Amino acid sequence: MKILFMGTPDFARDCLKEIYESGEEIIGVVTTEDKPRGRGMVLTPTPVKQYAIEVGLEVYQPQTLKNEDFLDTLNQLKPDLIIVVAYGKLLPPYVLDFPRYGCINAHASILPKYRGAAPIQRAIMDGERETGVSIMKMDVGLDTGDVILVERVDILENDNLENVYDKLTIAGCKGLLKAIQLFKDNKATYTKQGDNFTYAEKITKTDCLIDFNKDAQEVHNQIRGLSPMPLTFTKTPDGKLLKVSRSHIADKDVNGEVGQVTYLDKSIYVKCKNGTIALDEVIPEGKGKMSADAFINGRKIKVGDILG
DSSP states (O other): OEEEEEEOSHHHHHHHHHHHHTTOEEEEEEOOOOEEETTTTEEEOOHHHHHHHHHTOOEEOOSOOGGGTTHHHHHHHOOSEEEEESOSSOOOHHHHTSSTTOEEEEESSSTTTTEESOHHHHHHHTTOSEEEEEEEEOOSSSSOSOEEEEEEEEOOTTOOHHHHHHHHHHHHHHHHHHHHHHHHTTOOOOBOOOSOOOEEOOOOHHHHBOOTTSOHHHHHHHHHHTTTTTOEEEEOTTSOEEEEEEEEEOSOOOOOOTTBEEEESSSEEEEOSSSEEEEEEEEETTSOOEEHHHHHHTTOOOTTOBOO
16 A cells, blocks of 8 residues: 655654554655744754655655645655645645545544644643544545544543653554554444534643632643643742643642642642642743742742732
8 A cells, every 4th residue: 555644743753653664655755844943943854854854755845735736746656545644734625535545634632522733732621531543534624534443542630741642642653553454454434523523722822821710620731731832821929920830739728819829848839719739840930940849949939929
């Protein structure tokens, strides 16, 4: 089976690596254009391109797929299957319809829940206990195609975005390899998603602001869902930014105002609408990541302070 792979970020690179090392025939890799990155704004290839070059795969970086601009390349390559993992551009009908087995996508949620840009973050922030990777046959909609299979993973109480991302990377690679084999064996089946869907909107700065008027569980879910990037934040009484990278729900709930530091004991305990959240790891404005204990010992915070 001739496979054309389309993807851009780390998640896609890891899936490409797994498929390539399994011995499948990858006839080419399509990724987005190189972009300037870092302080020096150096033109940098995508993670998918970097890996493809390392192993000697042909790389294509079309500026657009509109107006059948990519059709000549497809006619030359003649892929049986196109695998799309976080490519970053919508595929027009002529691309979707070209391969014998169509285009399949690995989406990091249990569809039809969490279609869209931030499915992992939103699932954690919503307190979900389970998520997964859906392998689906793509159509012209956004994450609306028929589902071929789902690989499920648990979300534990203190799992953050990084932990869940790692689990989903493994699940996504496993699911794609299973789907390829189903096509080879002519055993692929398709399940329609139905209308009971939710949408995972892109994370904005507003999503990162901690609101202690919420329950402690909601605040904890927000913190871990956005860690290690882009991170939640609050403000100290002097108006300085305080990012939070790790937390837990406190066993002890001391009375106080919402947002008030109620006690200090290696963590910063802050009163929420219901319950208390313990801030375990922080990034003060202009500083690097540090334990809450180190922040406390530096006398940067005291009991009675109001955060937010």
